[in-house]
Amino acid sequence: MILRLPRFDSHLHQALCEGLVIGIEGNPKISGLISNNDAFEIRKNNTFVAWYVRKEQIQEIIAKNEILKFHPRREKYTPEEVVVCIEINQPRLVIFDTLNYPYWEPSDYFEIVRKFPKTIFLLAHAGGIQMNSFVPEIILSNVYFDFSATMVIFEVFKNKKRREGNFLTSAIRILVSNPNSRKRLLFGSDAPMYSRENTFRAYKKFGMRRQELDANFLGFIDEIGL
Secondary structure: OOOOOOOEEEEEOOOOOEEEEEOOOOOOOOOOOOOHHHHHHOOEOOEEEEEEOOHHHOOOOOOOOOEEEEOHHHHOOOHHHHHHHHHHHOOOEEEEEOOOOOOOOHHHHHHHHHHOOOOEEEEEHHHHHHHHHHHHHHHHHOOEEEOOOHHHHOOOOOOHHHHHOOOOHHHHHHHHHOHHHHOOEEOOOOEOOOOHHHHHHHHHHOOOOHHHHHHHHHHHHHHHOO
């Protein structure tokens, strides 16, 4: 049976489909992924591009600043430095990589979210190993989020026995069953590092369908005003 994937992907490091493409900078270098400049050369209808903020740029005005991506684990910036960057750039959308344990705590992200109530936030990976601590804040804060990489790393797309024994299963179920968080859940894969197919299989295991995820992405873009 052919697996029909969602039209949009909120976490791409190559332009594999429509959605949100993110350049990768800094160290360690990862072969096969596009840079910031490469990403901005491929902008087109329904393909949106985020600027990956390097440590040395954290207090600069970034010209291409509608969407900024922060990766605290790779870049080692502090929450306070990120606040300054958002203040001086005023992006429409801020993307946080949340696979940062133990460098940032869950509260660090949501303190920033509360400082900028007019900014849209996307929490890539939904907290990863710390997802259980992210759940209440995701529901209450009206942030967008995706399960990119997380579902594949922790193998929640596999058989029922493996899924039921997974420590993230209850957190995922809460997020997909709550009406407020469900409508802000985006399909994200972190491709090409992680399989789009396996990621979508995991989303389907928890009752998310292609049409619903695509509608969520269109609502997301409309709210940002891109």
